[in-house]
Amino acid sequence: MSVRRADSLGGRAAIVGIGATEFSKDSGRSELKLAVEAVRAALDDAGLTPADVDGLVTFTMDTSPEITVAQAAGMGELSFFSRIHYGGGAACATVQQAALAVASGVADVVVCYRAFNERSGRRFGSGVQHREPTAEGTALGWNLPFGLLTPASWVAMAAQRYLHTYNLTPEAFGHVAVTDRRHAARNPAAYFYEKPITLADHAASRWIVEPLRLLDCCQETDGGQAIVVTSAERARDLPRPPAVIIAAAQGAGRAQEQMTSFYRDGLTGLPEMDVVARQLWRTSGLAPADIDVGILYDHFTPFVLMQLEEFGFCGAGEAADFVADDALPLNTHGGQLGEAYLHGMNGIAEAVRQIRGTSVNQIPGAARTLVTAGTGVPTSGLILGTDGG
DSSP states (O other), X not given: OGGGSOOSXXXXXXXXXXXXXXXXXXXXXXXXXXXXXXXHHHXXXXXXXXXXXXXXXXXXXXXXXXXXXXXXXXXOOOSEEEEEOSGGGGHHHHHHHHHHHHHHTSOSEXXXXXXXXXXXXXXXXXXXXXXXXXXXXXXXXXXXXXXXXXXXXXXXXXXXXXXXXXXXXXXXXXHHHHHXXXXXXXXXXXXXXXXXXXXXHHHHSOEEETTEEGGGBOOOOEEEEEEEEEEHHHHTTSSSOOEEEEEEEEEOOTTOOSSOOTTSSOSSSOHHHHHHHHHHHHHHOXXXXXXSEEEOOOSBHHHHHHHHHHTTSSOTTOHHHHHHTTOSOBOTTOHHHHTOOSTXXXXXXXXXXXXXXXXXXXXXXXXXXXXXXXXXXXXXXXXXXXXXX
């Protein structure tokens, strides 16, 4: 099984184009239009045309079908199309699927996209409104009657246990929020451009679900983001420096549920991200010390700390100090707390900019970026690098 050995995908595909709409609270246009705008921008960035595309990948929660996007964007025939489940956990897996298609010869150019009116339309943060009978809904049914109705309430259970286990206060989470907003404040594309915060601001923000405050929770955003993937060989002939996919992985842990895995042996970690971490390190041959920038999924601040610990950047309970010390450049675009909530796709774009050397918060000499997708759900991750591999 691949979970026990290195895979052979690394180095065979690369990201060659990124494109996005503006990030707003009211886009004023359809999700399909947002998707097409982002896709066209990504293709322009890659120096390719819609006619070059023969594959598309998106999320199961996306309202813009692949064939509809293809038609609206002016694409031709498709030989590959795929959707990944589990909300934000799908982000890096879309790129993995694209890379697998390219590496196997199923497709030549694959575009991954995500577009929604998550603020002006359906707001995921509002929690469970209606569900058709499903096995997933049955699992949620064990928790909803007790008031665990929203993503924040589900994460709060694990966050409270984390603080208790390591004798910490909610200030531990504030370091993530402050770091993200510091970077967002220098990013003109970020919703919170020129709006940094302090630990005092974090502590003064209102409770959402204890121990989570408002500034521990990502924003809700309208917008679109697209990523173009092709072979490493073809990438070298395109105008932008390629971000080579050194490793890609998906992961689900034992006793995995969607955000409510409360019956595991412990609540202070993210076993699904441990699966991803082991595979990324095994396939890439890299270690935490080799990573120049971390783009870690930050829908809620506590799970950023747990990710750092699962990947081995620091010990259990030590991540708050690790972040406070700026030991690893983190979410240099501002993250989902500061730039935009695009289910992690905008984080992949920032990882590409760091490899290209074009980030507004550029880390000198950045050659290896780690990107993660949504946590608390089956998830995914990437290690991207320069053309040298």
